[in-house]
Amino acid sequence: MKIGELAxxxxxxxxxxxxxxxxxxxxxxxxxxxxxxxxxDAHLARLRFIRNCRALDMTHDEVRALLGLVDQPESDCGGVxxxxxxxxxxxxxxxxxxxxxxxxxxxxxxxCHGEQAVLACGIVQSLATMETETRHERxxxxx
Amino acid sequence: MKIGELAxxxxxxxxxxxxxxxxxxxxxxxxxxxxxxxxxDAHLARLRFIRNCRALDMTHDEVRALLGLVDQPESDCGGVxxxxxxxxxxxxxxxxxxxxxxxxxxxxxxxCHGEQAVLACGIVQSLATMETETRHERxxxxx
DNA sequence: GGTTGACCCTATAGTAGCTTCAGGGTGTCC
DNA sequence: GGACACCCTGAAGCTACTATAGGGTCAACC
Numbered sequence: 001m002k003i004g005e006l007a008x009x010x011x012x013x014x015x016x017x018x019x020x021x022x023x024x025x026x027x028x029x030x031x032x033x034x035x036x037x038x039x040x041d042a043h044l045a046r047l048r049f050i051r052n053c054r055a056l057d058m059t060h061d062e063v064r065a066l067l068g069l070v071d072q073p074e075s076d077c078g079g080v081x082x083x084x085x086x087x088x089x090x091x092x093x094x095x096x097x098x099x100x101x102x103x104x105x106x107x108x109x110x111x112c113h114g115e116q117a118v119l120a121c122g123i124v125q126s127l128a129t130m131e132t133e134t135r136h137e138r139x140x141x142x143x
Numbered sequence: 144m145k146i147g148e149l150a151x152x153x154x155x156x157x158x159x160x161x162x163x164x165x166x167x168x169x170x171x172x173x174x175x176x177x178x179x180x181x182x183x184d185a186h187l188a189r190l191r192f193i194r195n196c197r198a199l200d201m202t203h204d205e206v207r208a209l210l211g212l213v214d215q216p217e218s219d220c221g222g223v224x225x226x227x228x229x230x231x232x233x234x235x236x237x238x239x240x241x242x243x244x245x246x247x248x249x250x251x252x253x254x255c256h257g258e259q260a261v262l263a264c265g266i267v268q269s270l271a272t273m274e275t276e277t278r279h280e281r282x283x284x285x286x
Numbered sequence: 287g288g289t290t291g292a293c294c295c296t297a298t299a300g301t302a303g304c305t306t307c308a309g310g311g312t313g314t315c316c
Numbered sequence: 317g318g319a320c321a322c323c324c325t326g327a328a329g330c331t332a333c334t335a336t337a338g339g340g341t342c343a344a345c346c
Contacts, residue, residue, distance in 0.1 A: 002293080002294075003293090003294075004292090004293065004294080013333090013334080014293095014294085015333075015334065015335080016332090016333070016334085018295095018296095019332075019333060019334090023332085023333095034294080034295090034340080034341055034342085035294080035295065035340085035341090036293090036294055036295080036341080037294085037295090045271055048271065048272070048273075049270050049271050052269075052270045052271075052273045053270060054332085056244065056247060056248060056251070057244055059331080059332090060331075060332070066267075066270070069261055070261055070267055070271075072261065073260065073261050073262040074260055074261070074262065075260070075261055076258075076259040076260065076261070077255060077258060077259070077260065077261045077263075077264035077266070077267065080255070080261060080264055080266050080267060081252070081255055081266070084248065084251065084252050084266060085252070087248065088245065088248045088249065088252065091241055091244055091245045091248060092245065094241055095238060095241045095242060095245065098234055098237055098238045098241070098285070099238060101199065101200055101234055102231065102234045102235065102238065104199060105199060105227065105230065105231045105234060106231065108199070108227065109224070109227050109228065109231065112220060112223070112224055115219075115220060116219040116220070117216065117217055117218070117219065117220065118212055118213055118215065118216050118217070118218055118219070118220045118222075118223060119216040119217065120220075121220035121223055123220070123223050123224070123227060124209075124212075124213055124220065124223055126195075127192050127195045127196060127209070128188055128191065128192050128195075128213075129191070130191070130195045141331085142241070145322080145323075146322095146323075147321090147322065147323080156304090156305080157322095157323085158304075158305065158306080159303090159304070159305090161324095161325095162303075162304060162305090166303085166304095177311080177312055177313085177323080177324090178311085178312090178323080178324065179312080179322090179323055179324080180323085180324090197303090202302080202303090203302075203303075284302085
């Protein structure tokens with residue numbers, strides 16, 4: 001099949017497919033006489049795998065790691081489990097970070113007591129003077 | 144003060160300060176005879192404001208909106224409250240998304256029943272065959 | 287035979303928010 | 317005058333794409 005059909009079947013764009021090829025996630029397919037990419041079912045399966053991983057917010061490095069493991073089908077699946085467990089841990093960390101962030105934001109929001117002037121607004125004053133001991137270094141790739 | 148001291152006081156890097164200037168968040172300071180940037184306390188206050196907003200995961204657009212409001216100190220602070228409320232809503236949405244993602248991941252993780260071969264692993268099989276009706280479009284700038 | 291339209295190709299630039307690097311100038315101490 | 321910390325600009329790199337420019341291919345229709 002040609003790239004347009006592949007993309008449709010995997011629910012992504014043609015540009016994304018070409019991008020994955022350049023990024024080394026999807027192997028380069030054969031070409032027709034007119035230089036069109038020509039894909040088979042194995043390509044579709046691999047692309048679906050990649051899209052599913054991406055839908056689960058894995059990075060390309062994580063996907064690459066999984067694909068590397070899948071390409072050794074007789075080896076045991078401990079590595080797969082490990083990648084997933086680490087990814088779940090990333091998600092957990094990010095949820096905790098965001099919950100803490102929300103608390104900070106709600107507290108900040110409450111420091112405005114309905115004044116009229118921006119000058120007197122508790123939010124603006126806090127943002128201007130807060131010493132950022134509250135800095136959080138992002139622990140994961142999840143923004 | 145020079146850029147190095149400013150950066151130290153605001154807990155960021157010199158490069159970040161120059162980047163904020165180019166991005167239009169921090170006004171261009173005066174220059175010394177040897178073309179060094181020369182900052183005053185107003186610059187420090189503004190930089191701290193920006194860094195605090197960024198520590199709260201606001202985008203540059205959100206920060207720009209807040210700075211625009213702050214620069215009209217007599218106007219009322221309803222706009223500030225609105226920016227904050229919207230940002231809190233973004234954070235809420237992202238927390239919900241991540242919780243749902245975690246559920247998917249945990250379910251996927253449980254589909255491995257301790258097989259040895261990658262080929263038979265329920266995780267790998269799911270990732271290869273799942274139809275991604277579970278696709279989630281990101282609703283916010285928070286990754 | 288010409289042309290329309292859907293599809294394909296490559297290469298490049300843009301997105302956010304920085305970080306890093308190359309290649310230089312400045313200022314002060316010893 | 318040499319070492320070293322600091323400053324400057326401009327461009328490239330990061331992630332995971334998306335978009336754009338400028339072209340080639342193929343089948344159908346008139």
